[in-house]
Amino acid sequence: MATTILNLPDDELIHPGNRACAGCGLSIIYRIGLKAIGRDTILVVPPSCLTVMQGLYPIAATQLPCLNVTFASTAAAATGVVAALKAQGRENTKVVAWAGDGGTSDIGIQALSGACERGEDFLYICYDNEAYMNTGVQRSGTTPQGVLTTTTPVIGKLQKSKNVPAIMAAHGLNYIATASASYPLDLYDKIKKAMGMPGTKYMHVHTPCPSGWGFDPRYSVKIGKLAVETGIFDLYEIENGEFRLTGPSKKLTPSKLKPVTEYFDTQSRFRALKEDQIASIQAGIHEKWDNY
Amino acid sequence: MGQDNFGKMKSHSEPGPGDGGKTGSWRVKRPIIDLTVCIPAKSGKVACFACWMYCPDGVITRTIPPVIDYEYCKGCEICAEECPVNAIEMVEETQFADKEG
Amino acid sequence: MHVIESGNVAAATGVKLARTQVIAAYPITPQTPLTEKLSEFVSKGQMTAQYIPVESEHSALSVCIAASSTGSRTFTATSANGLLYMSEQVHWASGARLPIVMCVVNRGVGAPWTVWNDHQDSISQRDTGWIQMHACDHQQILDTVLKAFMVAEKVSIPVMVCYDGYLLSHSYMPFEIPKQEDVDRFLPSFSSDCKLDPEHPLNQNTVTLPDVRPDIHGNMSPGYMEIRHNLQQDLICSLDVVKEVEDRFKGIFNRGGSPFIESYLCEDAEYVAVCMGSLSYQLRDVVDQLRNDGQKVGVAGVRLYRPFPNQAVIDAFSGKKGLVIFEKGISYGNQGPLFTDITSALYQVEERPFAHNYILGIGGREIKTQDLLDTFRKSIQSGRKNEIKTEWIGLKL
Numbered sequence: 128m129a130t131t132i133l134n135l136p137d138d139e140l141i142h143p144g145n146r147a148c149a150g151c152g153l154s155i156i157y158r159i160g161l162k163a164i165g166r167d168t169i170l171v172v173p174p175s176c177l178t179v180m181q182g183l184y185p186i187a188a189t190q191l192p193c194l195n196v197t198f199a200s201t202a203a204a205a206t207g208v209v210a211a212l213k214a215q216g217r218e219n220t221k222v223v224a225w226a227g228d229g230g231t232s233d234i235g236i237q238a239l240s241g242a243c244e245r246g247e248d249f250l251y252i253c254y255d256n257e258a259y260m261n262t263g264v265q266r267s268g269t270t271p272q273g274v275l276t277t278t279t280p281v282i283g284k285l286q287k288s289k290n291v292p293a294i295m296a297a298h299g300l301n302y303i304a305t306a307s308a309s310y311p312l313d314l315y316d317k318i319k320k321a322m323g324m325p326g327t328k329y330m331h332v333h334t335p336c337p338s339g340w341g342f343d344p345r346y347s348v349k350i351g352k353l354a355v356e357t358g359i360f361d362l363y364e365i366e367n368g369e370f371r372l373t374g375p376s377k378k379l380t381p382s383k384l385k386p387v388t389e390y391f392d393t394q395s396r397f398r399a400l401k402e403d404q405i406a407s408i409q410a411g412i413h414e415k416w417d418n419y
Numbered sequence: 420m421g422q423d424n425f426g427k428m429k430s431h432s433e434p435g436p437g438d439g440g441k442t443g444s445w446r447v448k449r450p451i452i453d454l455t456v457c458i459p460a461k462s463g464k465v466a467c468f469a470c471w472m473y474c475p476d477g478v479i480t481r482t483i484p485p486v487i488d489y490e491y492c493k494g495c496e497i498c499a500e501e502c503p504v505n506a507i508e509m510v511e512e513t514q515f516a517d518k519e520g
Numbered sequence: 521m522h523v524i525e526s527g528n529v530a531a532a533t534g535v536k537l538a539r540t541q542v543i544a545a546y547p548i549t550p551q552t553p554l555t556e557k558l559s560e561f562v563s564k565g566q567m568t569a570q571y572i573p574v575e576s577e578h579s580a581l582s583v584c585i586a587a588s589s590t591g592s593r594t595f596t597a598t599s600a601n602g603l604l605y606m607s608e609q610v611h612w613a614s615g616a617r618l619p620i621v622m623c624v625v626n627r628g629v630g631a632p633w634t635v636w637n638d639h640q641d642s643i644s645q646r647d648t649g650w651i652q653m654h655a656c657d658h659q660q661i662l663d664t665v666l667k668a669f670m671v672a673e674k675v676s677i678p679v680m681v682c683y684d685g686y687l688l689s690h691s692y693m694p695f696e697i698p699k700q701e702d703v704d705r706f707l708p709s710f711s712s713d714c715k716l717d718p719e720h721p722l723n724q725n726t727v728t729l730p731d732v733r734p735d736i737h738g739n740m741s742p743g744y745m746e747i748r749h750n751l752q753q754d755l756i757c758s759l760d761v762v763k764e765v766e767d768r769f770k771g772i773f774n775r776g777g778s779p780f781i782e783s784y785l786c787e788d789a790e791y792v793a794v795c796m797g798s799l800s801y802q803l804r805d806v807v808d809q810l811r812n813d814g815q816k817v818g819v820a821g822v823r824l825y826r827p828f829p830n831q832a833v834i835d836a837f838s839g840k841k842g843l844v845i846f847e848k849g850i851s852y853g854n855q856g857p858l859f860t861d862i863t864s865a866l867y868q869v870e871e872r873p874f875a876h877n878y879i880l881g882i883g884g885r886e887i888k889t890q891d892l893l894d895t896f897r898k899s900i901q902s903g904r905k906n907e908i909k910t911e912w913i914g915l916k917l
């Protein structure tokens with residue numbers, strides 16, 4: 128049974144008064160995600176906006192035990208926590224690595240790939256705000272084509288974004304899912320499901336970032352929804368190799384897709400996009416959807 | 420000899436609220452729930468609570484009526500934007516400045 | 521039990537006897553047989569550790585850091601570029617105050633590629649806040665691994681056990697394998713009072729401010745600088761712990777010596793050759809020959825490089841006429857690091873010996889006993905002259 132707003136757990140595992148920007152998409156998914164993760168869990172977090180949100184010594188915003196680790200080491204560190212718990216017979220305690228897109232798709236991908244290949248027993252959550260936000264909005268491997276960042280100024284990023292879930296799928300994981308900050312219940316159910324499965328699980332969460340994307344914080348949820356409704360970011364699961372669209376993406380059809388400009392127009396980071404670029408992105412989305 | 424004298428200083432933080440201070444001070448506008456419009460407040464029934472779910476900072480209660488903790492509410496307006504019946508109005512903080520000093 | 525085995529097997533045996541719980545390592549010459557031996561111990565059920573065949577050295581130490589933070593006894597090993605590749609984590613492990621033990625099977629660093637021995641790898645990590653111990657033979661390798669765990673866990677500082685690649689790692693020598701029950705008596709199981717635990721959720725290694733800041737109870741907590749100062753203080757104090765652990769080891773196993781400087785015929789010596797690692801054994805032959813010629817000479821092998829045993833250096837060398845310091849590493853642009861450390865320790869001594877510095881054996885260049893003999897003689901003759909200049913020996917220019 129799908130979770131509803133009314134039966135989401137009450138327990139708040141992140142304290143208010145943390146340093147995340149107002150309207151931060153990461154704050155939404157972290158708050159709801161921790162409800163799914165539960166207290167008997169050890170978190171592993173590399174440098175990112177989440178590090179700052181976690182709190183500055185000696186105060187922690189998160190109520191779970193958490194290991195802050197170096198940028199490239201997230202999945203290896205999660206491996207180490209799992210190994211130690213096993214060595215001590217504390218296997219009931221679960222391990223969740225929670226990293227940004229830079230920490231996942233760029234500097235941390237070696238350790239992540241190694242852990243996936245070994246099948247280490249933890250859930251890895253990548254929150255994708257599509258740039259290095261913590262250091263002031265530089266391009267990452269998942270920054271979409273055309274986006275303005277401080278290292279892709281003037282004309283925007285030339286390359287397309289990396290498809291990280293597909294890279295994870297190539298490792299043959301038991302469970303891979305995408306989710307979005309705008310659909311917290313879907314996120315909650317997927318994390319719950321992942322937490323109950325053995326081996327390495329990967330979740331990729333689209334995470335609107337008002338500060339880095341250039342929009343008014345009030346629209347964080349709206350914009351995340353638009354990404355799904357335009358077919359730019361799709362919600363799906365790959366369970367034991369079986370791909371299926373889920374939730375709002377399942378209800379979409381190529382003819383129901385909103386034009387991508389509806390999404391692009393909401394954010395200043397897309398303002399350098401040219402007509403032909405938009406047309407080619409739109410064509411790419413239709414091609415993707417025709418193949419679903 | 421013994422562990423007691425060594426490793427006394429480690430960057431190990433304890434959970435607690437307000438690491439970033441009273442983030443209510445970030446607010447430019449304050450969300451005010453109109454209890455005559457808010458679904459659970461009006462009907463007295465457990466319903467809706469979209470604002471509670473989407474609030475990034477978890478400062479709205481899932482109670483009848485929902486209550487906002489202004490000490491920490493950052494004023495992002497997501498609650499107002501996502502309320503299905505537009506029960507939340509954003510009011511300029513300057514309006515409250517006089518009364519609260 | 522006595523066996524004749526390689527230095528790498530001696531190290532692996534120590535790791536097994538220490539009942540290490542989590543091992544992560546990545547192969548690199550000349551450390552590889554040590555890693556292989558450990559995976560064999562685990563696969564055959566001869567030890568119950570979690571063995572993680574990671575995809576890089578950075579990850580090897582990451583696994584150890586995380587497992588140690590979760591309260592397990594952990595071990596890794598590497599050499600040369602492997603150590604350099606994990607350097608970020610080397611600093612992290614000591615900053616986080618984790619009692620990890622790592623064997624560094626000393627090898628020269630690239631470029632160009634070399635797989636042969638010198639000390640540049642561990643020397644380059646000298647300032648990371650780790651304890652660095654050097655072993656000179658197979659028995660010392662095994663014993664030092666056991667002592668390293670004890671010291672690390674008492675002072676919450678990681679320890680590198682360094683030994684020479686090939687010269688020790690791949691050579692076969694007899695050594696004694698202690699009984700498990702004796703090791704258990706020596707080394708209690710590891711317990712940490714601040715491990716990652718949902719019952720007592722702590723957020724470890726959080727961003728720490730330049731200044732002090734009150735905690736949630738209103739008590740003032742240290743800033744970054746206090747935390748780093750504490751590491752330095754504890755490193756200095758760990759000198760006493762290293763000594764105590766050595767004595768305790770001797771009490772149970774009836775072997776060992778000075779954990780700081782291992783001296784050979786130094787008591788009445790006027791001139792002392794100083795070095796680290798297996799070279800000290802080769803220098804014993806040199807000293808024997810010079811003694812035959814009537815020279816009062818000795819050898820001092822520095823066994824603890826960090827924290828540097830300044831007082832032991834002063835005690836050992838003040839009153840000597842001269843020191844001849846042989847090194848397999850260099851601080852490029854300056855001089856041999858051991859030379860720097862020793863001369864700086866002796867700066868405050870009124871009657872300080874002259875000190876000469878020789879760099880040798882870089883990238884596995886053969887160290888000829890005759891060269892050592894000639895150099896030692898030359899140094900004794902030249903005395904105070906030549907003091908500052910660092911010379912390379914065995915060069916073929």
Ligand SMILES: Cc1ncc(C[n+]2csc(CCOP(=O)(O)OP(=O)(O)O)c2C)c(N)n1
Nearest residue numbers: 174175176198227228229230258259260261
């Ligand atoms: C080895 C290393 N290189 C660079 C950095 C600087 N750095 C810290 S966070 C960050 C970007 C993080 O980006 P991402 O993972 O996408 O998380 P976000 O900040 O967007 O939440 C960078 C480059 C670092 N901490 N460590």
Ligand code: SF4
Nearest residue numbers: 147148151176260336
């Ligand atoms: S920069 Fe973006 S992701 Fe980071 S805290 Fe601010 S809104 Fe959140």
Ligand code: SF4
Nearest residue numbers: 457458467468470502
């Ligand atoms: S979202 Fe609006 S209607 Fe729903 S509980 Fe909140 S204020 Fe009331």
Ligand code: SF4
Nearest residue numbers: 474492493495496498
């Ligand atoms: S959603 Fe934003 S404005 Fe509304 S209560 Fe939460 S923090 Fe305040």
Ligand SMILES: [Mg+2]
Nearest residue numbers: 227228258260
């Ligand atoms: Mg990012």
